[in-house]
Amino acid sequence: MSPRLCKECVLRLKPYIPGKPIEEVQREYGLTDIVKLASNENPLGASPKAIEAMKKACDNVALYPDGSCFTLRNALASHLGVQPDYLSFGAGSDELIREIGNVFLEEGDCVIQSDPTFSQYEGAATSNNCTCCMVPLHEDFSYDVDALIDQFNEHTKLVFIANPNNPTGNMLPHKDAERILDALPERAILVLDEAYYEYIERSDYPNGLKWVLEGRNVILLRTFSKIYGLAGLRLGYAIARPELISLIERIRLPFNVGSIAQVAAIASLQDQDQVIKSRMMNSDGKNYFYSQFDRLGLKYVPSEANFVWVDVGQDSKQVFVELLKRGVIIRTGDVFGWPTHIRISTGLPQDNERCIKALEEVLGSISSKG
Numbered sequence: 001m002s003p004r005l006c007k008e009c010v011l012r013l014k015p016y017i018p019g020k021p022i023e024e025v026q027r028e029y030g031l032t033d034i035v036k037l038a039s040n041e042n043p044l045g046a047s048p049k050a051i052e053a054m055k056k057a058c059d060n061v062a063l064y065p066d067g068s069c070f071t072l073r074n075a076l077a078s079h080l081g082v083q084p085d086y087l088s089f090g091a092g093s094d095e096l097i098r099e100i101g102n103v104f105l106e107e108g109d110c111v112i113q114s115d116p117t118f119s120q121y122e123g124a125a126t127s128n129n130c131t132c133c134m135v136p137l138h139e140d141f142s143y144d145v146d147a148l149i150d151q152f153n154e155h156t157k158l159v160f161i162a163n164p165n166n167p168t169g170n171m172l173p174h175k176d177a178e179r180i181l182d183a184l185p186e187r188a189i190l191v192l193d194e195a196y197y198e199y200i201e202r203s204d205y206p207n208g209l210k211w212v213l214e215g216r217n218v219i220l221l222r223t224f225s226k227i228y229g230l231a232g233l234r235l236g237y238a239i240a241r242p243e244l245i246s247l248i249e250r251i252r253l254p255f256n257v258g259s260i261a262q263v264a265a266i267a268s269l270q271d272q273d274q275v276i277k278s279r280m281m282n283s284d285g286k287n288y289f290y291s292q293f294d295r296l297g298l299k300y301v302p303s304e305a306n307f308v309w310v311d312v313g314q315d316s317k318q319v320f321v322e323l324l325k326r327g328v329i330i331r332t333g334d335v336f337g338w339p340t341h342i343r344i345s346t347g348l349p350q351d352n353e354r355c356i357k358a359l360e361e362v363l364g365s366i367s368s369k370g
């Protein structure tokens with residue numbers, strides 16, 4: 001047997017399974033007209049102002065970007081109402097999740113998360129040779145706050161909460177997040193992953209910024225990938241008190257955010273009309289899905305994000321393949337441990353309609369065969 005070359009924990013890392021790219025479906029199924037409702041992207045795309053800014057920035061790509069993201073940092077700081085040293089930027093919030101693991105986790109530490117949730121928290125634990133304690137959600141997919149708190153002990157270092165959660169879309173309200181924060185062991189940090197923050201319409205969403213400004217052990221993660229429609233550029237950020245941010249900055253690679261991403265983000269912040277339009281379209285899309293799932297008798301979780309988690313009562317992989325044949329890409333629940341669920345991102349109104357038509361057809365044909 002050949003000797004192991006890598007660290008043992010690397011062998012335990014589970015490769016990320018992304019949503020299927022449109023090009024792959026085009027190649028495999030010979031289709032041209034494809035709707036991707038699989039990766040929680042913004043179907044309206046980036047702001048036209050961001051696209052204009054990106055085109056101009058192309059002239060300067062021979063130069064390294066500003067590693068400190070000075071202009072973006074100041075623009076975002078004033079948008080959020082924090083000082084610039086409360087921010088750290090990453091190549092997507094994915095990079096920040098991994099950086100946070102690398103900065104704060106030592107062997108023997110434990111990461112706590114819910115199950116199912118976004119896969120990268122476990123990756124941060126495993127890549128640092130730490131254990132990841134997975135606490136099942138309630139039967140209705142809401143967070144089990146008591147069970148999470150029950151797991152806290154002297155080994156607890158990072159507690160990750162996706163809010164709203166991916167893949168289920170449900171939200172942890174302020175009072176529950178506060179209970180978790182108040183119960184947090186002294187040496188632990190609560191990471192609130194707010195990737196879908198701008199889609200929130202409920203008023204009881206946690207005011208994480210308040211806790212950050214109070215100096216609590218809280219890190220907020222947000223991204224330009226979702227409502228800002230810049231997923232392809234890779235840009236996310238962390239908000240935390242400067243002492244925590246300066247630790248993340250120590251580990252950050254020098255030029256981790258490209259110059260085009262920086263100007264696009266600045267222009268996007270200046271186009272809040274696009275954000276409002278996107279939020280409204282998402283809200284309409286979710287309401288349409290709910291009405292159709294009710295009509296089809298499918299159980300779903302009301303969502304605060306831009307996707308809906310629905311039980312199709314059939315093998316989701318089979319449903320996935322049948323939908324692909326009809327040019328519709330969704331995510332299967334089996335990767336999250338729920339084999340009869342699927343996750344559907346909201347799209348343009350005509351895409352949502354096409355998805356429901358295809359789903360109805362597919363579920364009818366599977367049940368008539370089976």
Ligand SMILES: Cc1ncc(COP(=O)(O)O)c(C=O)c1O
Nearest residue numbers: 092093094162166195223225236
């Ligand atoms: C909860 C959650 N956190 C983080 C991310 C990663 O986003 P980014 O594109 O900023 O890396 C996602 C992406 O789907 C997500 O759902």
